[in-house]
């Protein structure tokens with residue numbers, strides 16, 4: 512029996528999953544023949560155990576057929592790639608924050624920021640250490656609503672101290688920009704800014720960081736979910752069908768991003784007339800219940816339209832703090848209680864885990880991005896963007 516007859520026999524062994532044989536692939540190395548004994552080394556590309564086992568079985572059988580009674584096959588395979596730690600246990604670039612709450616909505620103007628502000632304050636009033644991150648980079652309204660408009664944060668090296676109001680730590684792109692200034696950023700820059708908001712802001716050891724998202728389901732949401740394990744997602748909607756359609760997308764996004772869904776806040780649900788305190792139906796009421804059922808979640812609060820909410824937002828005097836006896840303040844308190852109970856439940860069941868939504872491209876670079884990015888702490892662009900940089904929220908694929 513010669514090397515050639517051995518190679519001929521091994522040509523009958525195809526590489527698992529391919530039509531090509533292992534000789535044609537060039538995997539057969541080091542053939543040593545001694546009477547009826549043979550040892551062969553296969554230098555293969557797969558590290559999968561089942562591939563190795565199948566090759567050994569088939570090759571042994573082929574070599575037995577041509578007369579070898581003792582067959583010894585060694586397989587040289589690459590080491591299994593080491594799992595990155597974040598794809599095993601999830602990634603958290605702000606580990607001193609215990610829980611993250613993503614407040615999202617399908618469309619703008621439904622009361623996402625108002626909800627974020629009032630729920631954050633309500634949780635702080637219930638004794639929790641709370642932060643409020645305004646991740647709505649293009650429409651940062653939190654500083655005005657929290658009454659810290661125009662207040663500049665203290666900078667320490669390349670870190671930024673959050674601003675404090677109503678017992679809540681706050682950070683917003685609005686606090687880092689000049690009033691009225693527009694940001695024209697592409698998707699990868701938004702993603703970078705979200706990461707820096709989490710990593711480079713000197714948040715205390717917070718129980719909860721409430722994150723007011725831009726409307727929709729885009730780069731900011733994905734980047735947040737990949738950077739920290741989001742404990743709870745809340746979607747804010749108004750009761751009209753057109754808004755509900757969009758909130759379904761938002762709920763679907765939570766599922767796709769493996770974010771536990773705390774529930775829906777039905778905002779502008781009925782109207783409380785300031786002169787008579789009576790509640791009447793304007794946009795509809797109770798329409799969110801079936802949507803919540805569809806997504807196996809709950810309506811955690813119904814907040815009516817109340818002029819005090821809008822005034823509180825415009826003047827930086829949130830209703831939950833300044834008008835705690837109002838009906839809406841009570842409902843925000845209930846929403847906060849429900850949210851905290853949900854967070855406890857998620858943690859009791861093992862906590863949130865974002866390992867399955869980790870990027871396959873480097874952090875801050877969207878899969879199809881050309882790689883333009885904001886290089887330092889969230890800050891305004893130094894120059895007017897070039898046409899290449901000015902495509903807004905797109906991912907940069909042209």
Ligand SMILES: Nc1ncnc2c1ncn2[C@@H]1O[C@H](COP(=O)(O)OP(=O)(O)O)[C@@H](O)[C@H]1O
Pocket residue numbers: 616618619620621622623624625626652778779780814815816817818819820821822824825
């Ligand atoms: N329940 C409510 N009653 C009265 N006004 C409200 C209510 N919710 C929100 N608003 C007002 O509606 C406007 C849009 O709300 P906002 O929170 O900025 O929405 P979003 O962040 O979703 O764009 C704001 O002026 C806010 O004060």
Ligand SMILES: [Mg+2]
Pocket residue numbers: 623624625647650652
């Ligand atoms: Mg907003």
